Amino acid sequence: MSSISKAANKLLILLGIILVAPATYAQQAPQYSQYIFNELVINPAYAGSKEILHINSTYRMQWTGLEGAPVTQTLSIDGPTYNKRLGWGLHFVNDELGAQSQTAAYANIATRINLDRFSTLAFGVAVGASQYTLDGTKLDPGNEMPDKAIPQGRISQILPDLKLGAFFNTERFYAGLSAASIIPFKDDKTEVTTPRPHFFLSSGYVFDLNRNVRLKPSILLKEDFRSPTSVDINGFVLLHNRVWFGASYRTAMPLFTNQQMKQLGKRNALALITQIYATPKLRIGYSYDISLSELKSYSSHEVSLGYTFLKKKYGRILTPRNL
Numbered sequence: 001m002s003s004i005s006k007a008a009n010k011l012l013i014l015l016g017i018i019l020v021a022p023a024t025y026a027q028q029a030p031q032y033s034q035y036i037f038n039e040l041v042i043n044p045a046y047a048g049s050k051e052i053l054h055i056n057s058t059y060r061m062q063w064t065g066l067e068g069a070p071v072t073q074t075l076s077i078d079g080p081t082y083n084k085r086l087g088w089g090l091h092f093v094n095d096e097l098g099a100q101s102q103t104a105a106y107a108n109i110a111t112r113i114n115l116d117r118f119s120t121l122a123f124g125v126a127v128g129a130s131q132y133t134l135d136g137t138k139l140d141p142g143n144e145m146p147d148k149a150i151p152q153g154r155i156s157q158i159l160p161d162l163k164l165g166a167f168f169n170t171e172r173f174y175a176g177l178s179a180a181s182i183i184p185f186k187d188d189k190t191e192v193t194t195p196r197p198h199f200f201l202s203s204g205y206v207f208d209l210n211r212n213v214r215l216k217p218s219i220l221l222k223e224d225f226r227s228p229t230s231v232d233i234n235g236f237v238l239l240h241n242r243v244w245f246g247a248s249y250r251t252a253m254p255l256f257t258n259q260q261m262k263q264l265g266k267r268n269a270l271a272l273i274t275q276i277y278a279t280p281k282l283r284i285g286y287s288y289d290i291s292l293s294e295l296k297s298y299s300s301h302e303v304s305l306g307y308t309f310l311k312k313k314y315g316r317i318l319t320p321r322n323l
Contacts, residue, residue: 029180029198029222030072030095030102033248033271033287034058034304036218036234040076040089040108042200043178045124045167047110048087053079053309063291063298068098078108079309085112087198091126100193104130104161118170126163130155132192159185175203196224204234214238228252228267236273237254244275248287268292271300281308 032041039046056076063069078089089108095101106128110263133156151159152316157268165178181195215237222230236246252267273287282305289300 002250013247030060030074030093031062031070032060032072032074033057033273033289033300033302034275034285035220036204036236036248036273037244037275037283037285037304038076038306039167039176039202040078040091041074042180042202042220043124043165043167043176044089044106044108044126044163044174045110045122045178046088046164047078047108047122047124048080048112049110049122049167049169050078050308051076051080051084053304055308056304056306058302058304060300060302062300063295066298069298070095070097072096085114086110087112087122087124091128099135101133101135102130102195103133104128106161106163106264110165110167120169122167122169124165124166124167126161128161128162128163130194131158132194134192135319137234139263143303155192159183159194172206173204175201177201177214196226199223199225206238212240223256225256229255230267242277244285245273247272255299269300275304281310283308 007174030041035041038054038058040056041058054077056074058072058074060070060072062071073094075092077091078087079085087108087110089110090104091104091106091108093102093104093105100110100131106126108124108126110124115121133154135154160183161181162182162183163178164182165176167176168174169257178200180198180200182197184197186193196281198223201221201223202218207215209215215235216235218236220232220234222232229252230250232248234246234248236244238244248271250267250271269289269291271287271289273285275283275285285302285304285306287300287302289302290296291298291300
């Protein structure tokens, strides 16, 4: 093995140790680009908000070609109940990052309050469990760098999880606030590292540019109060109620930290996203993410499929397609 390869292996091992050291870093929440079209993945109060049964699946490959890069799969189902004030949902996640992985399942319930004819305020909760796994064999440094932070084999632990959220929407405007991974676990009480609590604030609006063209700007803030705030600024156009296309710019801001802006520039990324309604019920989505940092040589890809069980008497499609 060449000296360059040995150096690269040692670097990967060092990065792995940093990732798994419980006293320093926690496992992070999965990353998504197409949450804009299915906010159930970040907000349990979204369950049933479209008042139709909806199934959505996502497959994301981040930094393609980089060994140990994140790979995420999700499946979500949500819809209304016989009680018009209640919505329900199910959400499944499988997230892999190098030697770490998380498999989770959640059951969502949301209650909606009609403020007037066009405005609704919803509160939701998601209760579930996550299995966290750490495969120490993928981080084996051999005899060169023994470290107690690396387990000798594969360790796994199942822990409860809880999400809370609020979601307000009209036919054109929405705003959501949610919290994920809010059950606290001390690192010395668990066998594996767990995500920090994360808080999400999202908002968007749909404008009519003309009869066949609509514009939807939106924003998402993700905060854990221990690292820089992640900010997504999004802009999308809907053509003929059939094709969405647009972009999302992701950056970080020191809203609650003292980190310098020069360092935060390493987090910048751009996502080009499209969603196509192949039929009134079937939606196909794709995003191509480009890192604007040292990882710019590694692109990310995210594919989604959605299927909606529209009611025969459901005449308006503004709400289910635009929000």
